[in-house]
Amino acid sequence: MNTIFELRWIAAAVTLTAPTLASAQDEQPALAAEESSEQATKGARVFEPAYFAQFAPRNALDMVEQLPGFQISGGGGGGGRGLGQASDNVIVNGARLTSKSDSVSDQLRRIPADKVRRIELVEGATLDVPGLVGLVANVIVEAGGLSGQFIWEGALRTTEVDPEWYGGEVSISGTTGNLGFTLAIENNNNRFGSTGPTVFRDADGNVIERQETIFTGAFDEPRVSGALRYDFGGGTTANVNAFLARTYFDRLEDELRFFPDDSVITRFNARDGGAPEYEISADLTFPLGPGRLKLIGLEAWDGDVSSATVIDTPDDGSLAVGSRFASEGGSGERIGRFEYNWPMLGGEWQLAGEAAFNRLERVSGLFTLDDQGDFIEIPFPGGSGGVKEDRYEGVLTFTRPLTDRLVLQASVGGEYSNIRQTGFGANSRSFQRPKGTASLAWQPEEGLDISLAAERRVGQLDFGDFLASVALDQDNENAGNNELVPSQTWEITLEVAKVLGNWGSTTLMVEQRWIEDYVDLIPLAGGGEANGNIDKARRTEIEWSTTLRLDNIGWKGAQLDVRLEYEEGEVADPVTGLLRDFSGRADREAEIDLRHDIPGSDFAWGGGFQYNRIRPRFRLSEVSREWEGPVLVSAFIEHKDIFGLTVNLSASNIFGGRERFFRTVYDGPRDQGIVLFTEDRNLRIGPIFRFNVAGSF
The missing domain is CATH 2.170.130.10 (TonB-dependent receptor, plug domain)
Structure with a gap:
């Protein structure tokens, strides 16, 4: 409670003292950056x-x-x-x-x-x-002529992880006549990993197993993307956006497992995957009657091919045991949408309609290692099948100034959806859901903006929850649930943004949600667990962001950015029936970044501080918590003109934040309180050194 009180007190204090800080504006020359513009x-x-x-x-x-x-x-x-x-x-x-x-x-x-x-x-x-x-x-x-830019990103780590050499992007953009275009080639290049011990203990605290792990992983996503814009004149414009990508993913955990009887097992724990994905979208806007009509179309596909393998080989020469889980498929989306805007009754109106067709296709297999070292498939019918949703939405929105400084925006609408599941647990259901928003934007004085909004929102289901899946390394299985329904939320958001004169700016956001049909892991009547619906839940979030320019205290070119976030949830635990916080989300976050651009030079330097606290994650027979840090500290130095290039060198995790995982596993439902074992994982990440080279051509 002290943390909650302190965060709210600090945020309120800064907001209330903002006018006092802003009074410094009268003693400082006006910022050229915020001069008024007739076209603004x-x-x-x-x-x-x-x-x-x-x-x-x-x-x-x-x-x-x-x-x-x-x-x-x-x-x-x-x-x-x-x-x-x-x-x-x-x-x-x-x-x-x-x-x-x-x-x-x-x-x-x-x-x-x-x-x-x-x-x-x-x-x-x-x-x-x-x-x-x-x-x-x-x-x-x-619009302008042809120009290009590039960025090369990479990293070196101090563990067994391979370097990152091939990250970055090259893009070209420009205009010719009425045609504007952008073409980009990029690669998201990520290498990750850690090393260290994991200790298992029984209910009395005795060590029953110790593991030494070397964990390495790699992810690459080469992508080609492009955008075209054409101005036909007379208020008619068209846009086309598209990309094609291919993901490559693998991770390997080499583990040595030591037991009290001096036996040793070598564990091979690997995952890999990768598949193509693409998206193409287009829109056309043109005058129609008293207003403008915009037509939008989108087609997307995200492939998903992956496998996980765990093999335990005893050092005494006895037979190895192992399992493998593999899946292949993907998810797609096809959308058609129109938006018609027109002025009427002193305000702006929009009538929007959308048809969206989503689909998931997946074939999964579960295998066990036989005495000959071959993987033999075993029945796993719940992991294969398909899910389709046809959804139609209509919304009418009205925006109107009530005074020179107060604006109202309101919308009302609804959606109809039909969800069909094929394969194991085939099912079909339909839903009608109301939707709408109402918001007020108030600017009581220059430099102070206040908005208050209320919204009725319908959530998006993860179609993968309809099918079963397995986590081999933690010996967990999620059953499929063909009775899932989308969550519905009442949401109220208050945002206050205040200019602090030449000091900078501060923004406070408070959000409250009341959720129906909240999605979380629930026990199934026939045994096991799956993602399902809980009748109701509540969530509160407070976020405060502030930028302070330190010129006013004599530190020319220095800037401090601060972000604090507090989150609190409340939901009835489906196992114990008691109220608890949400599962597995961050509930405290803090980020402080300092940047100093040295006047009269091309050098900049700075650093950052990050803190986050992760909530426990709840399953039927276990409670776990996974986090990194929780404190991460970084520093950087930058030169803005080395042969026309901007070069940034940084070091993160300077103080050695670690990768942590702790779980308590129960012998049956956790409300019975019979502990089977605990697992405590404590891995070294080490400092990470990154480079970033950017230029133009």
């Missing part, structure tokens, strides 16, 4: 390129990340429910980004900094983009 959105804070000059940005992402008191949220709607209304808090030239799998950060990285005319921080409800609430960054980009 009404009520927006305008940041022109001069504001970002000290950071020597290469692209629009570098600029957005330096906006005071602002954090990018959303990051792409890959896991969301269709396209729906806008949810990412970044737009470009007043329009939302319609790609689902290409993140906002990726798209911003491909916009050269010299093409950005300005960035507006504006209250979302005042824009003609339904669904946006709170501060939104509107990146204003101008």
